Amino acid sequence: MYDIKPLEEEWKKYRRKKRRPYIVIAAFVLLAGAGLAALYYTKGIDQLFSKGTNSTSKTQHTSLVFIANKPLDRIEVAKPVHEESLKVSSEGISDEIVEDLPLANNKPIRKKPRVKMHIVTTEMPSAAKKAAKKENPHKKVHLNIKKVSASHAYKEVAARFRETQDPADSLFLARAYYKMGKYKKAEYWALQTNNVDSRNEESILLFAKAKVKRRHKNEAIRILSKYIQQTNSTEAKILLMKIKKGKV
């Protein structure tokens, strides 16, 4: 046999050709591994993981609609589909512009409430301090009271809520409007409160009560029933009973 050397060369070429797909796969795996490692070290993977955990917590909360940071009207549908729920809420509210407020989806970044104080108060004098008063010269307390009309005050609170997204403000408005008999506005502000703080039970109760007042009794019952199913709230149960008996 004299052609062994060319045959050896040919076999080497054949072996290279045969190994090529494996080499390509190995290179791909290595590159992918390197990419993942790079991501990991630049904390990119952490973000991915944190995203993952967020999503899981989200899915966990979807079963408890009011506990999750979701709009209140989501409880009206079996599956918490956002678009559908939005439709339901808009039906109830769209016939009248309540306030020129941003929707829940376009929430600004939450800031600490920046409250403008119009009333300057001082501490109440205690007995110990009375004694001290005798020693120190009397200091006059000035109360700067500014007259503000009720409607103007509500507008201010609404404007403040727009800035701060403080659920206390929106709940205050919901309560106030409910007391005033402005149930549509009360419903709107209860909904806004729930958008900001989905765990706020009062917002749900107010929302339900406003619904009843607006002759949407069945809707109110459905909302409360769903809420009771999820949270087993006693307050909600009492309110539901009252609504059913027509005492609200």
Place this chain on the structure above:
Amino acid sequence: MKSRYESAKNVFIDSIDIDDYIELGTSVTAYKQLEHSIDKPLKMILLFGRPGTGKSILLNRIQQKLKYQKEIYYFDTPSISEKEFFHKLFKVLTGKDLPKNTEVNFSALVDFCKNLRGEREIIILLDEAQMYGPELMEKIRLLSDSRAVKFVVSLHKTENEDLIAKEHFQSRIWEVIELKNANKEDLTNYIHKKLLKKNLFETANSMKEKELKLIHKFTGGNFRECNKLLFTIFEICEYYDRHEPSKIHYDKIPKRIIEMAALKLGYINV
């Protein structure tokens, strides 16, 4: 000094030597089937199979086995012309050579065969029958009709030859025996038995299951291809044994060498 692979290489020289016949499960079945068919009062028997499936060696084997019991003749190479074929046949039937410048009268030959009915039973094994033309095949059929001469026709199984078989033999052949390529087990037995027959125990042991599987993959179980591949494998082994012994392991045939042989024979390409 003689290499240990030289003898192994020579084992796989392709031949139809009866001594090289290896009894395998499938070949024994085919042999018994053919022997049984010959005993039947049939006119023509077709032995069918792809090249290298062992048709020639089977015919050879049966001729060797039955030559003392029956009037059996093996026509290994096909005759180029009708004249040559009938000269051969004349000699078989009469035991005499045809005088020079004479030709066989076919109808006289048929009559002669008819007269032999009941007295003699002549079996003619025709190898490579696809080489015979349709006209000659028709005359062979007429001779077989005399019932004094029985033909075993061996034919390659290719697309065209299938057609010949269909057109010229289908209605005339009474029995068809098909030979197929060997499966992995049969091929393993074939290789081992061939080597052991020549007392090459070490070489037979060096052919492990993995290597035999690869050989079967390259040859498709065809005995002729297997002989070719093994001859080349041992030829390469012989070279290394003589010139570069570091490249060879005596307890195992390296996969590299099998692939090199396959490359040389064109079973695989770069």
